[in-house]
Amino acid sequence: MSGEQLQAELQALESRYTELAARQLKLDLTRGKPSAAQVALSDALDGILGGNYRAxxxxxxxxxxxxxxxxxxxxxxxxxxxxxxxxxxxxxxxxxxxxxxxxxxxxxxxxxxxxxxxxxxxxxxxxxxxxxxxxxxxxxxxxxxxxxxxxxxxxxxxxxxxxxxxxxxxxxxxxxxxxxxxxxxxxxxxxxxxxxxxxxxxxxxxxxxxxxxxxxxxxxxxxxxxxxxxxxxxxxxxxxxxxxxxxxxxxxxxxxxxxxxxxxxxxxxxxxxxxxxxxxxxxxxxxxxxxxxxxxGDAEGLAALMGKHAELLRPRFEAVLEILEAELAGTGMGEWLSPRGGYFISFNTRPGLAKTVVKLAADVGVALTPAGATFPYGNDPEDSNIRLAPSFPSLEDVQATAEVFALCVKLASVRQRLAGN
Amino acid sequence: MSGEQLQAELQALESRYTELAARQLKLDLTRGKPSAAQVALSDALDGILGGNYRAxxxxxxxxxxxxxxxxxxxxxxxxxxxxxxxxxxxxxxxxxxxxxxxxxxxxxxxxxxxxxxxxxxxxxxxxxxxxxxxxxxxxxxxxxxxxxxxxxxxxxxxxxxxxxxxxxxxxxxxxxxxxxxxxxxxxxxxxxxxxxxxxxxxxxxxxxxxxxxxxxxxxxxxxxxxxxxxxxxxxxxxxxxxxxxxxxxxxxxxxxxxxxxxxxxxxxxxxxxxxxxxxxxxxxxxxxxxxxxxxxGDAEGLAALMGKHAELLRPRFEAVLEILEAELAGTGMGEWLSPRGGYFISFNTRPGLAKTVVKLAADVGVALTPAGATFPYGNDPEDSNIRLAPSFPSLEDVQATAEVFALCVKLASVRQRLAGN
Missing domain, CATH: 3.40.640.10 (Type I PLP-dependent aspartate aminotransferase-like (Major domain))
Structure with missing residues (x-):
């Protein structure tokens, strides 16, 4: 992009960011918590003994x-x-x-x-x-x-x-x-x-x-x-x-x-x-x-339950990954993996931008895991890694959060580029 | 008692002790555990949430x-x-x-x-x-x-x-x-x-x-x-x-x-x-x-439950105390208190006999809390204190155990007396 194109891009991003701020979001992608629907899969636990307390x-x-x-x-x-x-x-x-x-x-x-x-x-x-x-x-x-x-x-x-x-x-x-x-x-x-x-x-x-x-x-x-x-x-x-x-x-x-x-x-x-x-x-x-x-019960019972968790988790992970792909693939503004399990998506911004991105998101009401949290002493030497945890919020909230996140990554990246870093 | 009376008493006690040994008892008064009937008072715990997991x-x-x-x-x-x-x-x-x-x-x-x-x-x-x-x-x-x-x-x-x-x-x-x-x-x-x-x-x-x-x-x-x-x-x-x-x-x-x-x-x-x-x-x-x-529920609910525990515990405590009273009161062979609550009766033998009494009981199949356990480093300087825990066994077993215990206290005491200590 030329300097002019970058400036135009920055203006567009900042105007979208201002719109976001006005929406007064309250989203949270900080911790690897199961959703309410996930824990409800085990509601039968309480009462399952039916009075039989013998091992x-x-x-x-x-x-x-x-x-x-x-x-x-x-x-x-x-x-x-x-x-x-x-x-x-x-x-x-x-x-x-x-x-x-x-x-x-x-x-x-x-x-x-x-x-x-x-x-x-x-x-x-x-x-x-x-x-x-x-x-x-x-x-x-x-x-x-x-x-x-x-x-x-x-x-x-x-x-x-x-x-x-x-x-x-x-x-x-x-x-x-x-x-x-x-x-x-x-x-x-x-x-x-x-x-x-x-x-x-x-x-x-x-x-x-x-x-x-x-x-x-x-x-x-x-x-x-x-x-x-x-x-x-x-x-x-x-x-x-x-x-x-x-x-x-x-x-x-x-x-x-x-x-x-x-x-x-x-x-x-x-x-x-x-x-x-x-x-x-x-x-x-x-x-x-x-x-x-x-x-x-046994390994089979466990696997069946995990299958139900996967049904709830998969759309959330895929929503984040689709938005990252659509917004950031090929831009050089970040790298991420597509996990086949677990609770997290790990995203690396360009060096020096993780804290900025997390702050930009926080300022429009989107809580992300603090930058640096994934490193000893909270010290990510590259200031680059951000952990996304899409399990807990609703699918709609996960999508909204991922969009805010991608926008913040772009905004920080373009600003950095314009500042000549 | 004269020496002769003491000898006769010893013979009687030893013969009763030998009879006991033949009965191959398996009794345990060691730990302050609630009985099965006591824990069953709370069987409604499992299932009480009825699917409502909200505080x-x-x-x-x-x-x-x-x-x-x-x-x-x-x-x-x-x-x-x-x-x-x-x-x-x-x-x-x-x-x-x-x-x-x-x-x-x-x-x-x-x-x-x-x-x-x-x-x-x-x-x-x-x-x-x-x-x-x-x-x-x-x-x-x-x-x-x-x-x-x-x-x-x-x-x-x-x-x-x-x-x-x-x-x-x-x-x-x-x-x-x-x-x-x-x-x-x-x-x-x-x-x-x-x-x-x-x-x-x-x-x-x-x-x-x-x-x-x-x-x-x-x-x-x-x-x-x-x-x-x-x-x-x-x-x-x-x-x-x-x-x-x-x-x-x-x-x-x-x-x-x-x-x-x-x-x-x-x-x-x-x-x-x-x-x-x-x-x-x-x-x-x-x-x-x-x-x-x-x-x-509340303090009243708690008190009501504790009342039910007391109904189960009281007869066990009273059985022990009655037998101690009947067998040992006024003999100078031991001292004990009548607790109004809790899980234990504390018994002091004549100095130097707690270990002997516990061993005598163990040898006829009655497990008591080890002598010394109620003191730091297991060291009761008087070798006198024995903790009786009547909560867990059935009332019949508590009675049987208390009788064995009283017999062992008498046997140890008479032997000590005859040995001139």
Missing amino acids: ADGTDVRNYGGLDGLPEAKQLFAGMLEMPADAILIGGNSSLTLMYAVIDFALSFGLRGPESAWGNSDEVKFLCPVPGYDRHFAICEHLGIEMVPVPMLATGPDMDAVEKLVAADPAIKGMWCVPRFSNPTGCVYSRATVERLAQLGNIAGDDFVLMYDNAYAVHTLYPDAEPLASLYAACERHGTLDSVFQFGSTSKITFAGAGVAFMGSSPANLAAFKQHLGFQSIGPDKVNQLRHVRFL | ADGTDVRNYGGLDGLPEAKQLFAGMLEMPADAILIGGNSSLTLMYAVIDFALSFGLRGPESAWGNSDEVKFLCPVPGYDRHFAICEHLGIEMVPVPMLATGPDMDAVEKLVAADPAIKGMWCVPRFSNPTGCVYSRATVERLAQLGNIAGDDFVLMYDNAYAVHTLYPDAEPLASLYAACERHGTLDSVFQFGSTSKITFAGAGVAFMGSSPANLAAFKQHLGFQSIGPDKVNQLRHVRFL
Whole structure:
């Protein structure tokens, strides 16, 4: 475009933006929450026990006990993590709580006894694929763990960089992963990536922990979405089961924040963690575990429910992607991926514009995830990544938001271009 | 009794004991668990929402959010702790988890900022009224907090001793209390004790914390059971609200381990704790909170339910007390109190016999709480206290157990006497 064309374009964009401001929108695309229609898919949970509070082994779930969960709950969720049932521990309503507890335990008490406590070292570092999940980063920051960003590729974390860092720096005690439909890029770790992750335990020290947050394990938008190779099987082959904790929950399957969280690890890790956990809890809510087992049934029941979620989510994702495609494809003003599952679309503006775009949107009543949130310490060095979360609003609102977003991207990009950057 | 009479008595007791052994009993009086009939009183919980998942303020409890609980849940449980609703934080299913989290927070992060973290000191000590609750003591031991026992009187902890210790030793950072129907003595702290506890915050340092586990706040066995004075009101008068965390749960009201836990403290304490909590959780299970609000209703509904619990518990307590009275009153072989609420009967053998009695009972198939469990580090210096927990077994089993217990006490006492101790 010539300077004149650009000026005309800017005027057109600014006039559309002014119109938008007048509409006094109130839209929110900030968090990966299921919609009301999604959670309503599980309304049958309350009341499903029909007065039968006995687990399969006769346990009265209305009474104390069961530090690590009901056998049938372990069985059901083991399938989601592709692990044996005896490698599973059932938690409360939040996998985040389990993750925090594991890291806190490794820091203060040590996974292999007091001498292995990370807190004994002056420095503790975690590898953080970026962009990534802000709540993972917040745990590290709160607990004084230094975060080392590594690039996220279409195949997962840049494993060359990961292996080099882990081999070189014994202060690196862990790494965050969201292996399927990663938050926010939506990528699925490739088989080769999973295989190399499984071998980290042989490169790193004894006290290294892969925090494998499989939050979107079954959260496909399309039946043919790329599967994830089994990390457990790979770790078994490489003798590295002790180096991994896997996590999952039903928060985006049944009720968000009122579901069942779980984790899986090696016998030694589970034994150490349970010993610690026993000082804090007599056991998680078994009634809710039994509700979930009765409601979900088995892998097939789970898949059927996820299919219904996909029906609700797919149009929202497609609406955003269609608008991005129509408005921004080929303009050089941004890059994005088309995820086949998960809860997010990750968008990269031209360098230096993410904060501007988020502010432009906020000023016309559209809340986006804060720019930088997908990076440790909120610091996106390129100021480029924005996480779009289209699950919660109505389809109409998602469309309206995507249009505002595309307009803000264009407006910021054209202004930048005119300013000669 | 003469030596001959004693020998005859011993023979009679031993012959009865041998008969018992042949009966191959399998009885368990170890833990304060509600019975199946008690938890069944709340069977209506599952299904009570009838598809209405909206809280009073319109919150969809099936979705994320609400770090500190639903307003109506705060309102309901605030009444139990006699505190204002905005002083309440709702947790997950376990008050033990909340207690652990508060102590861990005060140790590692500090209630008044990093400089106030107890962990900055070489020594951290807690006052522990004895006999007391083993899970409280276990938290201290696990977290490296030195426990200092103080005697429990009929009016609560020996406050002369408590005040002297707190004034003299700045390493004392906290104190455990179970103020109503204390575990295990069943005593209710007197008004004077509560008043003096409220003033500890003015004797102790800024970082002192009274861990006030009001686990049996509404757990009366008789309608005329002694009430507990309001600690909150006393702290307000003395300006010491920051020195107290109060705890409660519905584990012995609705479902044990599948209820709702809560705590109350000052605005400053709650703000600091919530900031920390936000790194570990998006919020507790609001669906279960709403179930509890709908099921319990209000203070009257709660009282009606507790009345039904009392009907089931009272005969069990009375059976034990009648047998103790019939078998042991006036023999000098033991002392006990008749609690008006709570879950326990605390029994003191003659010094040096608690372990022997527990072992004698175990050898004929009757499990009692391990001797020493009611003391820090499992160390009862008199080897005298045994906690009896009659709530869970059937009335018949409670009677059988109490008879075995009384026999074991007599057998151990007579043997001791004959051995010349």
